[in-house]
Amino acid sequence: MLLVLAVGPSGPSSRSEGVLVRDNNRSHNVRVTDQVQSSKVPVTVLTGFLGSGKTTLLNRILNEEHGMRIAVIENEFGEIGIDDALVIDAQEEIFEMNNGCICCTVRGDLIRILGNLMSRRDRFDRIVIETTGLADPAPVAQTFFVDERVRDELDLDAIVTLVDARHIVWHLDDERPEEVENEAIEQLAFADRIVLNKTDLVSADELEHVVQRIRSINALAEILPATYADVDLVEILDVGAFDLGRVLETDPMFLEDLDHQHDQSVTSVGLEIAGEVDEGRLNRWMSWLLANQGVDIFRMKGILAMEGVSDRVVFQGVHMLLDVETDRPWGAGEERINRLVFIGRNLDREALREQFSSCLVEAV
Amino acid sequence: MSGLHVARIACRAEPLAELGDRIASVAWASDGSALAAGSLSGQVVISDPTDGAVIELAAHELGALTVAWSPDRRLASGGQDGIVRIVDRTGEALAEHKGSGWCESLAWAPGGGGCLGAAVGAQVILWHDGGQLETHDAPSTVASVAWSVDGRRLGAAAYGGILWFERGRAAPVSAFEWKGSLLALSVSPSGKLVAVGTQEGSVRVHRLWTGDDLEMSGYTGRITELAWNSSGDVLSVGDADSVTSWTFRGRGPAGSRPDVLGGHGGRVLSLACAPSGRGAERIITGCADGRLRLYSGTDRSAPLAEIDVGAAVASLAWSPTGDSVAFGDAEGRLWLAEVAP
Numbered sequence: 001m002l003l004v005l006a007v008g009p010s011g012p013s014s015r016s017e018g019v020l021v022r023d024n025n026r027s028h029n030v031r032v033t034d035q036v037q038s039s040k041v042p043v044t045v046l047t048g049f050l051g052s053g054k055t056t057l058l059n060r061i062l063n064e065e066h067g068m069r070i071a072v073i074e075n076e077f078g079e080i081g082i083d084d085a086l087v088i089d090a091q092e093e094i095f096e097m098n099n100g101c102i103c104c105t106v107r108g109d110l111i112r113i114l115g116n117l118m119s120r121r122d123r124f125d126r127i128v129i130e131t132t133g134l135a136d137p138a139p140v141a142q143t144f145f146v147d148e149r150v151r152d153e154l155d156l157d158a159i160v161t162l163v164d165a166r167h168i169v170w171h172l173d174d175e176r177p178e179e180v181e182n183e184a185i186e187q188l189a190f191a192d193r194i195v196l197n198k199t200d201l202v203s204a205d206e207l208e209h210v211v212q213r214i215r216s217i218n219a220l221a222e223i224l225p226a227t228y229a230d231v232d233l234v235e236i237l238d239v240g241a242f243d244l245g246r247v248l249e250t251d252p253m254f255l256e257d258l259d260h261q262h263d264q265s266v267t268s269v270g271l272e273i274a275g276e277v278d279e280g281r282l283n284r285w286m287s288w289l290l291a292n293q294g295v296d297i298f299r300m301k302g303i304l305a306m307e308g309v310s311d312r313v314v315f316q317g318v319h320m321l322l323d324v325e326t327d328r329p330w331g332a333g334e335e336r337i338n339r340l341v342f343i344g345r346n347l348d349r350e351a352l353r354e355q356f357s358s359c360l361v362e363a364v
Numbered sequence: 365m366s367g368l369h370v371a372r373i374a375c376r377a378e379p380l381a382e383l384g385d386r387i388a389s390v391a392w393a394s395d396g397s398a399l400a401a402g403s404l405s406g407q408v409v410i411s412d413p414t415d416g417a418v419i420e421l422a423a424h425e426l427g428a429l430t431v432a433w434s435p436d437r438r439l440a441s442g443g444q445d446g447i448v449r450i451v452d453r454t455g456e457a458l459a460e461h462k463g464s465g466w467c468e469s470l471a472w473a474p475g476g477g478g479c480l481g482a483a484v485g486a487q488v489i490l491w492h493d494g495g496q497l498e499t500h501d502a503p504s505t506v507a508s509v510a511w512s513v514d515g516r517r518l519g520a521a522a523y524g525g526i527l528w529f530e531r532g533r534a535a536p537v538s539a540f541e542w543k544g545s546l547l548a549l550s551v552s553p554s555g556k557l558v559a560v561g562t563q564e565g566s567v568r569v570h571r572l573w574t575g576d577d578l579e580m581s582g583y584t585g586r587i588t589e590l591a592w593n594s595s596g597d598v599l600s601v602g603d604a605d606s607v608t609s610w611t612f613r614g615r616g617p618a619g620s621r622p623d624v625l626g627g628h629g630g631r632v633l634s635l636a637c638a639p640s641g642r643g644a645e646r647i648i649t650g651c652a653d654g655r656l657r658l659y660s661g662t663d664r665s666a667p668l669a670e671i672d673v674g675a676a677v678a679s680l681a682w683s684p685t686g687d688s689v690a691f692g693d694a695e696g697r698l699w700l701a702e703v704a705p
Contacts, residue, residue, distance in 0.1 A: 088444075095504075095523050095544075111586075112507075119678070121405075121696060
């Protein structure tokens with residue numbers, strides 16, 4: 001017997017500034033945030049295969065003179081406290097919430113550890129989560145959307161993926177049985193910054209090939225070539241990749257020119273379409289898209305020109321979870337152009353273009 | 365310290381102890397002669413509420429998460445170092461076990477028998493009086509353990525359900541399965557019901573031992589604060605900025621509306637119902653807004669009394685007689701307040 005009782009105090013969190021997807025019946029997927037700049041602690045997620053140089057990079061983050069107190073959550077160290085840093089061991093625990101909906105798969109271990117860190121009197125200035133090369137980045141990112149406390153007190157800054165320039169293509173081409181994910185592809189697809197490490201071990205031609213290959217999967221992430229993980233830390237910390245104010249700072253124009261692969265593989269699709277967007281139509285399309293293709297869409301970012309809204313509307317998402325808010329006003333001479341980028345599997349550029357175009361006001 | 369109803373709660377001007385960081389757990393010895401507190405700084409203390417004497421115990425590196433007194437006044441503590449430690453009333457070490465993962469929850473079997481139940485990482489531990497240790501694997505990290513009132517079964521809440529263990533039995537004797545993350549377990553003093561708070565903002569209540577269940581949903585966030593009244597027929601639940609009390613008398617709570625304890629200015633971090641006796645329906649709450657609030661058994665729309673502690677009230681416990689409350693704040697201070705019946 002299961003009775004569901006109505007409880008007094010609350011319902012789902014209110015969505016006061018609902019511009020996009022206001023009447024979405026899959027409302028738990030969409031979060032409309034206020035534009036409050038807060039003192040949330042930034043969190044960097046560091047992914048990459050064994051041997052890609054993660055430990056080297058992590059040690060640099062911990063040891064470089066920056067005067068910050070850093071907490072590191074990772075899988076191998078065991079729990080230690082070192083000067084101005086704390087390293088906590090995490091055993092990956094994947095929790096499905098809301099009856100197994102994929103968008104609500106989160107990392108239970110991170111919820112517990114992050115909650116503990118935020119309870120402390122001496123707050124950390126920064127948290128770095130290191131995941132193994134075999135970890136799925138989606139539950140890590142989704143933890144920052146789904147858990148109320150994590151969402152309120154922490155800011156997912158960026159997903160940084162390290163790859164070994166010499167071995168990455170081999171990992172990407174690794175044949176898997178159907179339904180088994182290739183983690184190397186997923187980790188590239190989710191990345192906001194890609195540190196292409198060990199470039200000294202490949203020729204210029206090979207490097208170019210590797211870069212092309214990475215671009216074909218994720219056209220949005222900035223690629224940072226490095227040897228011995230000697231990337232400038234400024235390039236990977238405080239990126240603000242999940243900060244809606246900085247969405248699509250990278251000009252996605254070039255995405256239109258990418259080779260189009262219409263198959264199972266993971267690709268990026270960028271759209272740039274002028275015109276005013278009709279809210280109702282957009283909501284209907286977005287609801288349909290998330291419900292039907294959310295599993296295949298790893299990351300999504302966009303800037304929209306909504307009819308009757310003087311501010312830019314920006315959004316970004318992971319699978320079916322979406323953040324939406326109004327950004328700065330459109331400039332006086334600025335052309336109101338909608339820019340959207342999708343990274344995922346089975347993406348059909350022409351279909352997406354057509355569907356989005358039908359959301360425009362003049363497209364009656 | 366201030367407040368209009370000073371007479372209802374009188375807090376000592378100075379803390380009993382300062383533990384350096386948030387006090388995660390406070391517990392009274394069964395005879396009220398001592399209390400214990402554990403802090404995220406790692407410190408654990410035993411404090412004498414009458415003379416103020418403090419005994420500092422061995423720390424749990426990186427954080428002490430839970431403390432619990434046995435009926436015969438031994439103290440168990442657990443922490444982020446994976447250690448479960450037992451000391452006597454004077455702080456003398458009696459036994460220690462190191463597991464893998466954090467120890468977030470401890471519970472001594474009621475009555476005699478002296479069996480300690482512990483959650484350490486993804487293991488449930490049954491630690492017999494004589495030192496014999498049983499370890500049981502759970503499918504995921506165990507967030508909370510609690511004994512049935514008769515002391516026969518230990519319940520363990522984890523992702524996937526509540527598992528029930530008995531001493532000397534290798535496998536769980538019963539399981540209440542639920543596909544979700546369960547965080548806080550609380551057995552009603554009547555022995556008839558067990559409540560569990562979930563990650564998804566709901567409270568599930570099972571009837572022991574039929575397993576019949578019901579669910580109260582719609583809370584804003586994960587539920588970790590649950591407390592039964594002493595007769596075991598009212599369950600109070602701490603949420604984002606309120607406490608709701610559900611009555612299990614008659615046909616309730618199906619179809620009923622909960623009593624709402626108003627006046628909170630932040631997340632409710634701790635709550636406890638008074639022990640049986642005079643004033644048994646009183647509830648004390650600790651809030652992120654830095655206030656301790658006392659609610660009467662009748663009108664709960666506003667607190668009967670409140671005191672401003674100046675830091676989030678993270679943990680609290682009634683004394684066995686119900687005439688005082690010990691509480692710990694986010695700054696690591698352990699306080700003692702006298703509370704009118």
